[in-house]
Amino acid sequence: MAKRKEYFYRCYRFQDKDPICDALRTVIRSEEHLKNNHVHQISGVAAQTIDGWLDGPTRRPQNATVCQVTAALGYVRSDELTADGRLIVGFKRARALDYKKEIEKQADFFLKTHEPRKKRAKKKTNGKA
Numbered sequence: 001m002a003k004r005k006e007y008f009y010r011c012y013r014f015q016d017k018d019p020i021c022d023a024l025r026t027v028i029r030s031e032e033h034l035k036n037n038h039v040h041q042i043s044g045v046a047a048q049t050i051d052g053w054l055d056g057p058t059r060r061p062q063n064a065t066v067c068q069v070t071a072a073l074g075y076v077r078s079d080e081l082t083a084d085g086r087l088i089v090g091f092k093r094a095r096a097l098d099y100k101k102e103i104e105k106q107a108d109f110f111l112k113t114h115e116p117r118k119k120r121a122k123k124k125t126n127g128k129a
Contacts (some may be wrong), residue, residue, distance in 0.1 A: 012087050018060050023089045025054045026076055034073075034099065041103045043072035044110065072102065 012019075028039055028050075036054065040047035045065055048100065052058035070091055078092035 011081075011085050016059060019089045020061060020066060021053050021058070023091055024061075024066065024069070027070060027073060027091050028054065031073070031099075038099065038103070039069060039073070042099055042106055043069045044106055045069050072106070073097070 001103050010117060028034060028036070036050045037047050039045070045068055048060075049058070049065065049104045050069070053061050058060040067077075074093055074095045074097040075091040078090045082088060
């Protein structure tokens with residue numbers, strides 16, 4: 001039987017998955033008709049990353065990526081500190097968004113910022129061009 005790793009900090013305790021994964025699941029699943037692929041289209045974060053957070057093996061998501069997804073969905077962090085000093089991770093809606101328009105905005109942003117890659121001439125093994 002595999003031993004579960006426990007992250008035991010005084011104020012931020014969890015086993016297996018970071019509590020932010022549960023908070024993200026709550027945000028994404030609370031939106032009607034919003035699938036993981038829609039979140040990918042709105043935020044630009046890979047669908048596999050989102051799948052890993054919610055239902056897969058990802059245990060400690062990157063803060064920058066979490067912020068990108070939640071901000072793209074119109075949410076901000078709203079953590080709570082209990083009387084005994086435990087941190088409860090949460091999000092609150094900062095603005096209501098039309099997700100269809102947000103998907104279009106993300107597609108436009110992607111086209112503006114991602115230029116087609118130019119093919120480079122391969123260097124020869126002897127160092128000459």
